[in-house]
Amino acid sequence: DGGITQSPKYLFRKEGQNVTLSCEQNLNHDAMYWYRQDPGQGLRLIYYSQIVNDFQKGDIAEGYSVSREKKESFPLTVTSAQKNPTAFYLCASKTQGTESPLHFGNGTRLTVT
């Protein structure tokens, strides 16, 4: 059964700690994305990657880091430098070419206190 798996579904951390959100896909998609969702602000792009070992900053990359060591995996690290990390994080992937839709994971809700 192909899809995108994000884990965990809920994550709680203390302020000042780095935390890594997992995203794995078995759709054989080249491109992967991380979005942050806040009420009233839609989906904002954090980082995206087209191929292994290469990625680009999105519109709100500050305080986040990513890696793309394998085609199937695109983990997101929320660092202590991110000033307001509590949010719903969505990972997505797509095939090459602009005219193809994103496939989303179920998301991870991160709460930092």
Place this chain on the structure above:
Amino acid sequence: GENVEQHPSTLSVQEGDSAVIKCTYSDSASNYFPWYKQELGKRPQLIIDIRSNVGEKKDQRIAVTLNKTAKHFSLHITETQPEDSAVYFCAASMNSGGYQKVTFGIGTKLQVIP
């Protein structure tokens, strides 16, 4: 970079009426415009999309129109049903330096009143 504006942010309609959501984009290089539906607590899912060489596309009760000159596109839902209640996002996709960047609008919360 690309900027996508979406309105209204909330929309209430009576069951059976039509709903229209409008989006504008800023970069003429955008060439693919998907619409996603997100039910409460779930992932966004594609409901319809349109390519820049097409002016209109319809799938049962859902239709999308695109005006490239004005840089705006709209989602039309006819004969709305309670299960249409959700948040709808428009998006614009473009090739940016070899990367495919997808930019979303802020979303429209649609409530269909039985």
